[in-house]
Amino acid sequence: MASEPARKSAPTRDPRERTDFDGRYVGKPFRRVDGRAKVTGQTLFADDLSFPRMCFMRLVRSTVPHALIKQVDFSKASEIEGFLGSLTGADTPEPFGILPVSQDEHALCPDKVRMVGDPVAAVAAVTEDAAIEAALAVEVEYQELATIASVEEALATPEPRIHDYPKEGGNVHKAVSMEFGQVGEALAGADLVLDDLFFYEGNTHLPMEQHAAVAVPEDTDRITLYSSTQTPHYVHRALAKVLGLPPSRIRVVACSNGGGFGGKSDPFNHEIAAAKMALELGRPVKITLTREEVFYCHRGRHPVLMSMKTGFAQDGTILGQHLKTALDGGAYGSYGVASTYYTGALQTVTYKLPAYRFDGVRTFTNKAPCGPKRGHGTPQPRFGWEVQLDKAAEKLGLDPAELRLKNLEEAGRTTANWLKLGTTGLERCLRAVVEGSGWKKRRGKLPEGRGLGLACGSYLCGAGLPIYWNHMPQSGVQILLDRAGSVAVYCGEAEIGQGSDSVLAAITAEVLGVELADIRLCVADTGFTPVDLGSYSSRVTLMAGNAALEAAERARELLAQAVAEHLEIDKDRLVFSDNRVFDAGEPDTGLSFREACIAAEAKFGTLSTVGSYIPPRSPGKYRGAGVGPSPTYSYSASVIEVEVDVETGLYRPIHVWIAHDIGRSLNPVLVLGQVEGSVYMGLGEAMMEEQAYRRLPAKYSSSLVHKHPSMLEYKSPTFLEMPPVTSYLIEDPDPEGPYGAKEVGQGPLLPIMPALANAIHDAVGVRIDQVPIHPHMILRALAAKKTGRPARFGPAGFPQVDFGGTLHVPTPDQGGDGRSIDDYRHKLRSGMRSASGTMTTREEALQKHGKLTTD
Amino acid sequence: MPNALSAFTSLLIEVNGERRAVSFPTHHTLLEVLREECALTGTKHGCELGECGTCAVLVDGRPVLSCLVLAAEMEGKRIETVEGLTDGNELHPLQAALADLGAAQCGYCTPGILMAAKALLDEEPEADRKRIEQALAGNLCRCTGYHKIVQGIEWAAARMRGEDVAAPADVLYGAPEPGSPGPPDSSSSETTERQDG
Amino acid sequence: MLRLPAFEFHQPSTLEEAFALLGSAAPSVRLVAGGTDLWPNMKRRHQKAETVVSLMKIDELRGIQTTNGNGNGPSLSIGAITLLDDIVRSSEVRERFPALSRATASISSPPLRNMATLGGNLCLDTRCTYYNQTEEWRRSIDYCLKEEGTVCWVAPGSPTCWAHSASDTAPMLAAIEATVVLQSPGELREISVSELFHNDGIEYLTIQPGEVLTRIDLPGSSSAKHCRTAFWKLRRRGSIDFAVLSVAVALWLDGAGTVEKANIVLGAVASRPLAVPNAARALVGQKPNIGAVRNAARAARRAATPMDNTDFKTQWRGLMVERYAEAAMCEAMDLPHQLPSPPHV
Numbered sequence A: 001m002a003s004e005p006a007r008k009s010a011p012t013r014d015p016r017e018r019t020d021f022d023g024r025y026v027g028k029p030f031r032r033v034d035g036r037a038k039v040t041g042q043t044l045f046a047d048d049l050s051f052p053r054m055c056f057m058r059l060v061r062s063t064v065p066h067a068l069i070k071q072v073d074f075s076k077a078s079e080i081e082g083f084l085g086s087l088t089g090a091d092t093p094e095p096f097g098i099l100p101v102s103q104d105e106h107a108l109c110p111d112k113v114r115m116v117g118d119p120v121a122a123v124a125a126v127t128e129d130a131a132i133e134a135a136l137a138v139e140v141e142y143q144e145l146a147t148i149a150s151v152e153e154a155l156a157t158p159e160p161r162i163h164d165y166p167k168e169g170g171n172v173h174k175a176v177s178m179e180f181g182q183v184g185e186a187l188a189g190a191d192l193v194l195d196d197l198f199f200y201e202g203n204t205h206l207p208m209e210q211h212a213a214v215a216v217p218e219d220t221d222r223i224t225l226y227s228s229t230q231t232p233h234y235v236h237r238a239l240a241k242v243l244g245l246p247p248s249r250i251r252v253v254a255c256s257n258g259g260g261f262g263g264k265s266d267p268f269n270h271e272i273a274a275a276k277m278a279l280e281l282g283r284p285v286k287i288t289l290t291r292e293e294v295f296y297c298h299r300g301r302h303p304v305l306m307s308m309k310t311g312f313a314q315d316g317t318i319l320g321q322h323l324k325t326a327l328d329g330g331a332y333g334s335y336g337v338a339s340t341y342y343t344g345a346l347q348t349v350t351y352k353l354p355a356y357r358f359d360g361v362r363t364f365t366n367k368a369p370c371g372p373k374r375g376h377g378t379p380q381p382r383f384g385w386e387v388q389l390d391k392a393a394e395k396l397g398l399d400p401a402e403l404r405l406k407n408l409e410e411a412g413r414t415t416a417n418w419l420k421l422g423t424t425g426l427e428r429c430l431r432a433v434v435e436g437s438g439w440k441k442r443r444g445k446l447p448e449g450r451g452l453g454l455a456c457g458s459y460l461c462g463a464g465l466p467i468y469w470n471h472m473p474q475s476g477v478q479i480l481l482d483r484a485g486s487v488a489v490y491c492g493e494a495e496i497g498q499g500s501d502s503v504l505a506a507i508t509a510e511v512l513g514v515e516l517a518d519i520r521l522c523v524a525d526t527g528f529t530p531v532d533l534g535s536y537s538s539r540v541t542l543m544a545g546n547a548a549l550e551a552a553e554r555a556r557e558l559l560a561q562a563v564a565e566h567l568e569i570d571k572d573r574l575v576f577s578d579n580r581v582f583d584a585g586e587p588d589t590g591l592s593f594r595e596a597c598i599a600a601e602a603k604f605g606t607l608s609t610v611g612s613y614i615p616p617r618s619p620g621k622y623r624g625a626g627v628g629p630s631p632t633y634s635y636s637a638s639v640i641e642v643e644v645d646v647e648t649g650l651y652r653p654i655h656v657w658i659a660h661d662i663g664r665s666l667n668p669v670l671v672l673g674q675v676e677g678s679v680y681m682g683l684g685e686a687m688m689e690e691q692a693y694r695r696l697p698a699k700y701s702s703s704l705v706h707k708h709p710s711m712l713e714y715k716s717p718t719f720l721e722m723p724p725v726t727s728y729l730i731e732d733p734d735p736e737g738p739y740g741a742k743e744v745g746q747g748p749l750l751p752i753m754p755a756l757a758n759a760i761h762d763a764v765g766v767r768i769d770q771v772p773i774h775p776h777m778i779l780r781a782l783a784a785k786k787t788g789r790p791a792r793f794g795p796a797g798f799p800q801v802d803f804g805g806t807l808h809v810p811t812p813d814q815g816g817d818g819r820s821i822d823d824y825r826h827k828l829r830s831g832m833r834s835a836s837g838t839m840t841t842r843e844e845a846l847q848k849h850g851k852l853t854t855d
Numbered sequence B: 001m002p003n004a005l006s007a008f009t010s011l012l013i014e015v016n017g018e019r020r021a022v023s024f025p026t027h028h029t030l031l032e033v034l035r036e037e038c039a040l041t042g043t044k045h046g047c048e049l050g051e052c053g054t055c056a057v058l059v060d061g062r063p064v065l066s067c068l069v070l071a072a073e074m075e076g077k078r079i080e081t082v083e084g085l086t087d088g089n090e091l092h093p094l095q096a097a098l099a100d101l102g103a104a105q106c107g108y109c110t111p112g113i114l115m116a117a118k119a120l121l122d123e124e125p126e127a128d129r130k131r132i133e134q135a136l137a138g139n140l141c142r143c144t145g146y147h148k149i150v151q152g153i154e155w156a157a158a159r160m161r162g163e164d165v166a167a168p169a170d171v172l173y174g175a176p177e178p179g180s181p182g183p184p185d186s187s188s189s190e191t192t193e194r195q196d197g
Numbered sequence C: 001m002l003r004l005p006a007f008e009f010h011q012p013s014t015l016e017e018a019f020a021l022l023g024s025a026a027p028s029v030r031l032v033a034g035g036t037d038l039w040p041n042m043k044r045r046h047q048k049a050e051t052v053v054s055l056m057k058i059d060e061l062r063g064i065q066t067t068n069g070n071g072n073g074p075s076l077s078i079g080a081i082t083l084l085d086d087i088v089r090s091s092e093v094r095e096r097f098p099a100l101s102r103a104t105a106s107i108s109s110p111p112l113r114n115m116a117t118l119g120g121n122l123c124l125d126t127r128c129t130y131y132n133q134t135e136e137w138r139r140s141i142d143y144c145l146k147e148e149g150t151v152c153w154v155a156p157g158s159p160t161c162w163a164h165s166a167s168d169t170a171p172m173l174a175a176i177e178a179t180v181v182l183q184s185p186g187e188l189r190e191i192s193v194s195e196l197f198h199n200d201g202i203e204y205l206t207i208q209p210g211e212v213l214t215r216i217d218l219p220g221s222s223s224a225k226h227c228r229t230a231f232w233k234l235r236r237r238g239s240i241d242f243a244v245l246s247v248a249v250a251l252w253l254d255g256a257g258t259v260e261k262a263n264i265v266l267g268a269v270a271s272r273p274l275a276v277p278n279a280a281r282a283l284v285g286q287k288p289n290i291g292a293v294r295n296a297a298r299a300a301r302r303a304a305t306p307m308d309n310t311d312f313k314t315q316w317r318g319l320m321v322e323r324y325a326e327a328a329m330c331e332a333m334d335l336p337h338q339l340p341s342p343p344h345v
């Protein structure tokens, strides 16, 4: 049995003690620490950097969707004045990718392109003007291959393959099947079974900042890369791998991100190519992507087709569900294996679901790769689930709010798929939006064309497992104190606008009793800061926050010892506040914070402390149990009021009420900003945003292109589309979070899309089972209704899919132990290729069946 | 075809009240010249095609998209960028309000939004919410959902008119949970850190 | 960053200088006014020029003047380089032709209207989602008929380009029967706005090489006084977006309130502003009534051929022609209508 990793999260005191803590900063709407820099133009984003001798790079991107590269000709390009050099796939043969199981990308494609926009070559020049001209002058010869544009096509077209993995062949990237409890029995015993199909179109993050990177060589084998990335740690890993340099010779600095939303959390080809070019040329190289290229980086929301079959008892009790999802993954793996699991994993955390079966499949297609966008894989099934609950309530004659309240999950329970819940504020969230919107009085009584819709959601507060399974912390913080009384905080987390720098600074200031202005931060620099895995899965507040708490408390302890000695009082009597350390009983007796640092430095030598965080182990032990666990979950509920015009299908949301279970607001005004931003992005997805592709008539062309890779045609709502929002912050401090805090960056997006669809139904009586909801869909559904057909617009079928052998996992209620009953057999069959199984599970299996070899 | 180096322009341009001599390839936009020749990188860009508003600066007091004007057209014009908003070390009320309300999340759209908002309030100090939304409708923001921006501009407008008002409690703390005792009192503006910058 | 290719740039201060430059630099020369259409097109490289001549320093082309007009009483004459925002701000324009003010205010976004000109808006290139794309993107579809390619992807097999006219002022100016002045060295011709356009996505303007559109003349006050106008625009968002459909209505009523003359002009559903005489005919001789409006709206729908080259489902846009035409005509006739107001109002 593998040794259990030490759980290092345990802060020095029970965090519950300070959940009702009223601090100088915690719970207060203080100005973010980077606020001034951001409103004065001082914040440096990657494209704002400039270095002596810096030159400019452009990528030559594929203009064909699927082809073998025959030849790359730089002869015209190299004649352009200012041309400095070029690279092709031969210069970067080593593959990379965010997940260890999907090392399928190249900085420059060596032999084959898989989508329009794949990088084929790089050129560098003295000016960006010249680099642009040179890139346009590069001539590439391709031998085209047949293309795949959808999940259905991928399933039906095993050849040609887009990738030569997995070893089962075909264009299926990942298939999973798992059953918790007895779903067949549950459905058979149900009074009402709903069997619905839903479709969620892909969409993208569209950060306002276009990705940029600057690579600065420091020697022939040493380099620093500045980049707009959410995950410097993983860029660091990928760079070391592709450049073939020891990681210690590479430094990655994440600049402030001009928005991320998950779109900057993969290592990207342009970052690696810039580093390679810089090493080749021996001078700094900058690349700034165009908006179109950002659409090709993508990693956005997967288009997902869903089949959802759920059984209910007459009184509304949910008995069981069988969910099938089919994900259109695009040309590369990215986070796709995890995304596939995520389309099933969090289905269980809001309402009690005693029996649950999840089958998921992700295929490759010749389109930009999908990945993690705000809510990673969960908004799609959440949309289906919340719409289906609305339908169930209607069928059962129940109020949709009551149906949900009746089935609520409870704090501390372990779900059917073995997720251990923390605090659950969903009931209060629901009651707040129901009350606030006048749901009971107004629903169903509004004039024709007006309606109210309700939905809920839940999200992780940090993924329980790191991408590369290991025994090390997921987040580390180091604090340096010195005789000037200054406090320097080092952490690998990346500020992407979410306010993570402010969280670290506030926690440290709170513990040490100093002001924010006394704290300096050094973040997201793999050369100097302890590792934090990055700004994804809403992990930073909880994980880096806990690490900061631990480091700060250790610093405080050192200071307290020195001050206690100096003042000759018991250290437990000391209070840290107002830049002083003083006797609680006799406030005049004390030292200034600076004097305290001097006393401590004299006593202990140079002062530095560290803190780190590892999430609690999850009880799930089955293969695939690695996706879904989190230290705790945030909850949200929303009611949307909509106005629909039956003549045109045009509609507009009139008001959004949203309640979010934040555990504890470290800074309410920043939390509100995240809530409102999530509502905005959710409305964009629900109403208009789509990463749409188009094929040209086959008779004339084999092209498969992004329909509109521009800010103008990819529709992102403006000031004028944003309705008023009433936000309720529900505080129920969670013992796992620093001061009780939970995440807010992603969760509040989840209820928005289904709440809108439900509101449209309330307004005009039609079901739109897909997003985005375009006006023509409403008209079509209304027309169907008139002619007596189902008043619905949505997908018509789910393809035949071989999801592989089903893993059977007894639920906690059935007395299971977190393992599947057929784990051993299943592993043999599937060759244990997934990184999503926990390492412990594998090691246990290996020990039990000594003959097995691992991958 | 003219080479990128064949035609260049030299001019005096006035940015934030400071005149300077700059030389640049004639086809370069104001955006490029501000960022690359004047080292004023506060002005950002999100599309370079006039579709997002990120690059907005003021020319003779009116907001324009610097990605779609040639710097060569700027002779004799008064250019204002985000770097010129502070009065010495003192933040402009718009800057202070957006900073205090967290209306600059990633901060990337912020310079363009500040400039568009300044032009509006300079001309219409009494601009109401609807006017603010209309005047800013060319500036996209992906982070904030716009509410904190609008609330910040309203707050700044009030303060610029000399009204001594604090940010409303629901802007800072959210709406009171129905049936709960209500939000913390935020009657004074001391609840936010350093209002003035 | 997307950048402009290199070119020679001239900023003459008189028309004569401009004509001289146009003459000497032909054929690869282009005029620019606000540049909000030309610069993006050149950055994407579907319009090219070695020399660009700016009109923006020619002061005589700027501003809104009251002139004696064409026998119809004092009228407004708008210089070609007048900024759209200055037109929106003009109380004279708003009072005489409120819908022209509204059409202008609906163009793109506030900062763009501080740069874009009325002349440029009329001469705006036709648009299509296969065309308004970067050089690299267009390479991946082997270009199209409008520029460098051989096939029209919107209607393969079609010998013509179906790119749509996207100007918002053009249908409105055509509806109120405005005229434009075109000048070339030693020559000046005045034509109606509707004569400015061909129904062809490539050769969409009747302007000759070397000609400059110098001003736009609105009908005189006696015409304006009896004219009722309306402008409705359909687009996804309340700002930034081009129209996927616009409806411009101008009606002239006699003393008894009967429609004497009507012009219904659609935008974004053809390669030119599309006048619908059948719709107009359905209104003439009628007192405002919903039946006549419905007949006219049906005629408008029959005339429009929306193509799959912009936002929204094509078929739905066809349905919307009728709805929007109805709403616009109702507004012009002061009849109640149900459609929710478009966001720009």
Ligand SMILES: Cc1cc2nc3c(=O)[nH]c(=O)nc-3n(C[C@H](O)[C@H](O)[C@H](O)COP(=O)(O)OP(=O)(O)OC[C@H]3O[C@@H](n4cnc5c(N)ncnc54)[C@H](O)[C@@H]3O)c2cc1C
Binding pocket: A712, B049, B050, B051, C030, C031, C032, C033, C034, C035, C036, C037, C038, C039, C040, C055, C080, C081, C084, C106, C107, C108, C109, C112, C115, C116, C117, C118, C119, C120, C121, C122, C123, C124, C125, C166, C167, C168, C169, C207, C211, C212, C213, C214, C240, C241, C242, C243
């Ligand atoms: C994001 C975005 C959104 C837009 N939305 C809209 C919209 O909603 N509605 C709309 O109508 N337009 C829209 N436009 C298009 C354009 O901005 C406007 O039509 C604008 O009015 C064009 O004017 P300009 O002066 O900038 O034209 P320019 O770009 O300077 O010129 C356009 C064309 O006209 C020619 N030209 C200009 N002036 C003259 C003249 N006096 N004589 C002869 N030829 C001339 C130029 O050579 C050029 O080919 C949008 C543009 C963008 C970038």
Ligand code: SF4
Binding pocket: C127, C128, C129, C130, C131, C144, C145, C146, C147, C151, C152, C153, C154, C155, C160, C161, C162, C163, C201, C309
């Ligand atoms: S309508 Fe046809 S020819 Fe014209 S721009 Fe579009 S695709 Fe090209």
Ligand code: FES
Binding pocket: B044, B045, B046, B047, B048, B049, B050, B051, B052, B053, B054, B055, B056, B065, B066, B067, B068
């Ligand atoms: S960068 Fe100028 S409008 Fe987008």
Ligand code: FES
Binding pocket: A208, A258, A259, A497, B103, B104, B105, B106, B107, B108, B109, B110, B140, B141, B142, B143, B144
């Ligand atoms: S704050 Fe990030 S785009 Fe507006």
